[in-house]
Amino acid sequence: MQSLTEWFGLNQELLWFTTIAVDLSFAILLYRLFGRQGLYASIVISLLLANLQGPKLTEIFGLQTSMGVILYSSIYFATDLLSERYGKAEATRAVMIGFTVSVIIIVMISISLMYLPATAPETAALAENMHAATATLFDFTPRFVLGSLLAYLISQRFDVWMFHLIKHKTQGRHLWLRNNVSTMCSQALDTLIYGIVVWWGVVDFVTAMQLALAKYFFKVIIAMVDTPFIYLAREWDVGDKDWVASRVDAQRSPA
Numbered sequence: 001m002q003s004l005t006e007w008f009g010l011n012q013e014l015l016w017f018t019t020i021a022v023d024l025s026f027a028i029l030l031y032r033l034f035g036r037q038g039l040y041a042s043i044v045i046s047l048l049l050a051n052l053q054g055p056k057l058t059e060i061f062g063l064q065t066s067m068g069v070i071l072y073s074s075i076y077f078a079t080d081l082l083s084e085r086y087g088k089a090e091a092t093r094a095v096m097i098g099f100t101v102s103v104i105i106i107v108m109i110s111i112s113l114m115y116l117p118a119t120a121p122e123t124a125a126l127a128e129n130m131h132a133a134t135a136t137l138f139d140f141t142p143r144f145v146l147g148s149l150l151a152y153l154i155s156q157r158f159d160v161w162m163f164h165l166i167k168h169k170t171q172g173r174h175l176w177l178r179n180n181v182s183t184m185c186s187q188a189l190d191t192l193i194y195g196i197v198v199w200w201g202v203v204d205f206v207t208a209m210q211l212a213l214a215k216y217f218f219k220v221i222i223a224m225v226d227t228p229f230i231y232l233a234r235e236w237d238v239g240d241k242d243w244v245a246s247r248v249d250a251q252r253s254p255a
Contacts, residue, residue, distance in 0.1 A: 016060045020073050020222055024229045027074035035238040036086055039078040043098045046075045051105050055137055063214045073222040076183045079156060081230055083163045084175065091163070095156040102152060106145055109138045147197035155190035159183060175234065176227050183223040191216045 008015040023046070030038030053067040075098065083091040113135055117127035159182050166178035195212030203211070 012058065013060055016070065016218075017225070019070055020225055023071060023074050024077055024226055027077055028229055028233045031078075031081065031233055032236060032238060036082060036090060038238075039082050040094055040097055042074050042078045043094055044101050046071055046073075046078075047098055047101050048105065051102075051109075052137075060218065063217060064211075065215055065218050069215050069218050070222070072219075073226060075156070076159060076186070076223065077226045077230060079159055080163055080179050080183065080226075081233055083160055083167075084230070084234055088160060088164045091160040092157065095153070095160060098156065099149070099153050102149060106140060106149075110140065113139060143198055143201075147194050150197060151190045151193040154193060155186040158189055159186035162186065175231065179227055179230050180223055183226075184220055187219040187223065188216060191219065 008018075026045075027039070027042040030042045032038070034041065049071045050068040053071060056067040057064055058067070059065070079091045079094055082094050117131035118124060119127075162185055163178050163182040166174075166181060170177065191212045195208045199208035199211055202208075
């Protein structure tokens, strides 16, 4: 294990691609085991991990990025697969579940930071260190909260809308096109909103856009990497055909 850690320490770009592959593999495993509920779970897990590890900064290909960018990869995969297999309404529902989860995470973490560390002599030092570490990671500023929530909600809703627009225009052909174009465009919107709301004012506008552009570079690569995964998962029979059939029958039934 130590040798593997040391090897990845010297090969951070390979670690980055490995992390994306593992993240997407867990997403399709959840889908394989639990159908659309597994995709809902994948979105929630990614949001939890992004909040826990998002502030961690690293450098890939000489550019600074955060773990949040990497761990968001399966969210777009999950919403696109929900759109493809179950329709626009299910994908939109998943987006709103993700938004609600994000709000709950922020509220509950903010409440937890109001608790003072324990003062018992035998645990005081540990409690103070843990409190300081938690505050460093999760003491969210209002600017960050507003920017992250707005960016997620608007970009994800846009992703679902564009995915179905392209699907309609191409008459259901070219999954790779709607998967990549919808994700890349919505990621650009996400990056722009986040850069303007969170960074502009802290730094000048040009610097804010430079920071955003560096992250967008990684997002584009992730969008392309997930294409084989969505083709693989689209063909699976995950045991919820009865649900799909009932939805189709309900839509066909006269009012």
